[in-house]
Amino acid sequence: MAAHNQASNLTFGCVAALQVVKARDASARRVKMAAVESGLAGVQLTKVRPGADVLKRAKRKSVVFQAVFTESEPEVNVANDISQEIIGAESQYFVQTYARSPVVFVSGKGCKLYDVEGNEYLDMTAGIAVNALGHGDPTWVKAVTEQAGKLAHVSNLFHTVPQVKLAERLVRSSFADRVFMVNSGTEANEAAIKFARKYHYALAKSNGDTAQGATELVAFTNGFHGRTLGALSLTSKIQYRTPFEPLVPGASFVNFGDLEATREIVAGKTAAVFVEPLQGEGGICPATASFLRGLRELCDETGTLLVFDEIQCGLGRTGRLWAHETYDVRPDIMTLAKPLAGGLPIGAVLVTDRVASSIAAGDHGSTFAGGPLVCHAALAVLDRIQAPGFLESVAEKGAYLKSQLNERLGKNSHVKEVRGEGLLVGIQLDVPASPLVASALKEKLLILTAGKGDVVRLAPPLIISKQEIDQAVDILVKCMPSLK
Numbered sequence: 001m002a003a004h005n006q007a008s009n010l011t012f013g014c015v016a017a018l019q020v021v022k023a024r025d026a027s028a029r030r031v032k033m034a035a036v037e038s039g040l041a042g043v044q045l046t047k048v049r050p051g052a053d054v055l056k057r058a059k060r061k062s063v064v065f066q067a068v069f070t071e072s073e074p075e076v077n078v079a080n081d082i083s084q085e086i087i088g089a090e091s092q093y094f095v096q097t098y099a100r101s102p103v104v105f106v107s108g109k110g111c112k113l114y115d116v117e118g119n120e121y122l123d124m125t126a127g128i129a130v131n132a133l134g135h136g137d138p139t140w141v142k143a144v145t146e147q148a149g150k151l152a153h154v155s156n157l158f159h160t161v162p163q164v165k166l167a168e169r170l171v172r173s174s175f176a177d178r179v180f181m182v183n184s185g186t187e188a189n190e191a192a193i194k195f196a197r198k199y200h201y202a203l204a205k206s207n208g209d210t211a212q213g214a215t216e217l218v219a220f221t222n223g224f225h226g227r228t229l230g231a232l233s234l235t236s237k238i239q240y241r242t243p244f245e246p247l248v249p250g251a252s253f254v255n256f257g258d259l260e261a262t263r264e265i266v267a268g269k270t271a272a273v274f275v276e277p278l279q280g281e282g283g284i285c286p287a288t289a290s291f292l293r294g295l296r297e298l299c300d301e302t303g304t305l306l307v308f309d310e311i312q313c314g315l316g317r318t319g320r321l322w323a324h325e326t327y328d329v330r331p332d333i334m335t336l337a338k339p340l341a342g343g344l345p346i347g348a349v350l351v352t353d354r355v356a357s358s359i360a361a362g363d364h365g366s367t368f369a370g371g372p373l374v375c376h377a378a379l380a381v382l383d384r385i386q387a388p389g390f391l392e393s394v395a396e397k398g399a400y401l402k403s404q405l406n407e408r409l410g411k412n413s414h415v416k417e418v419r420g421e422g423l424l425v426g427i428q429l430d431v432p433a434s435p436l437v438a439s440a441l442k443e444k445l446l447i448l449t450a451g452k453g454d455v456v457r458l459a460p461p462l463i464i465s466k467q468e469i470d471q472a473v474d475i476l477v478k479c480m481p482s483l484k
């Protein structure tokens with residue numbers, strides 16, 4: 001539904017018109033809502049006569065909107081009216097957990113998003129590192145629509161082809177021997193916690209031990225592992241945790257990168273150590289090779305499982321398929337989610353046989369997880385990411401982005417550091433980044449924050465062009481004076 005694509009407008013005009021007919025109440029508001037749903041509003045539907053009765057005209061199909069929207073007085077500006085209406089409705093009906101920007105998106109293509117007014121935005125967020133192939137990628141759309149027409153969901157009581165193919169692909173592409181599928185990042189970490197506990201439980205039982213086995217967990221400051229209670233127990237940000245305590249007992253935090261302090265805490269009672277090889281939410285902070293290698297050694301010494309959370313940094317974002325490849329260290333468990341199905345909800349837990357052998361039927365499960373639709377979409381994403389030259393291009397574009405940022409922003413007194421790997425890049429500021437985010441939005445550039453709100457996070461679709469990188473850097477340079 002490309003709002004910028006004039007050629008497709010008449011077709012979508014039909015769709016929107018039919019929706020109006022079904023509504024049996026062709027008020028101006030419903031015409032507008034139908035137009036928004038069909039991604040048309042920003043292009044052709046600029047005016048509506050309030051209360052216009054379009055029922056009869058709707059039957060004339062593609063001429064409907066011309067007829068409706070060329071009506072004369074009294075007229076309403078659909079554009080602002082629609083976004084205000086939707087933003088207002090969100091604040092009325094939605095549980096207020098998100099601080100959303102005042103923009104309503106209706107369509108996207110590549111690295112561009114389009115709002116109801118038809119404004120074009122350059123997307124350097126990719127839905128927070130989700131839309132690896134950008135928006136509306138034709139091969140992804142084809143995979144999703146074909147599979148949706150064939151089979152979207154079957155319970156995990158049965159086998160499906162895409163699920164097995166995806167598991168095989170992930171195993172063949174990684175350290176892992178087996179895969180468990182879930183629906184999100186936090187669920188992937190929940191499953192990893194359960195698997196780690198079950199592994200130690202089974203180990204204790206096999207040793208004739210009547211006790212539970214190791215149950216404790218270790219994670220790191222500035223790490224982010226999710227918002228459900230288990231994953232939240234491993235997420236360090238205090239304001240995310242405090243209102244929901246008590247969390248899962250036995251979780252401790254160590255300063256990210258401090259191997260000596262980790263040594264003091266990790267022991268036989270520790271079931272698993274959770275770490276992001278490149279912290280995302282925490283501020284785009286890469287681990288050092290010696291830290292990750294030291295963790296591996298420590299876990300081997302103590303019988304603890306090492307879990308890499310690659311939910312944000314994995315699957316090509318760093319210019320390698322897995323972020324941990326940079327360090328030449330292998331985990332026992334790795335969690336994935338965000339970009340895996342290119343925008344559909346999915347997560348995966350990759351494990352070695354040693355871990356998998358302790359898991360029995362009924363230990364864990366999920367109704368939706370690993371359904372044929374999402375798995376087929378994920379295979380399409382992996383086909384692209386693993387195509388020759390793709391990862392190299394991510395690495396090259398990432399290096400270009402960092403060099404441009406350093407060159408053009410590096411001398412700004414508020415910029416302390418530009419860091420990151422591949423197309424996960426952070427600009428460390430000495431002030432809050434939010435004014436820059438707001439100013440960039442006005443200039444139609446979408447960026448994120450991270451860390452303590454003092455890091456600008458850039459995580460564009462992996463298919464971004466150098467020209468789009470230049471455009472993003474131009475806008476950032478222009479917006480820097482917003483920082484006080």
Ligand SMILES: Cc1ncc(COP(=O)(O)O)c(C=O)c1O
Pocket residue numbers: 128184185186187189224225226227276280281309310311312313337338
């Ligand atoms: C490293 C990491 N782990 C876990 C999560 C949680 O993923 P989700 O929001 O899909 O539950 C996130 C989300 O930002 C993440 O960045």
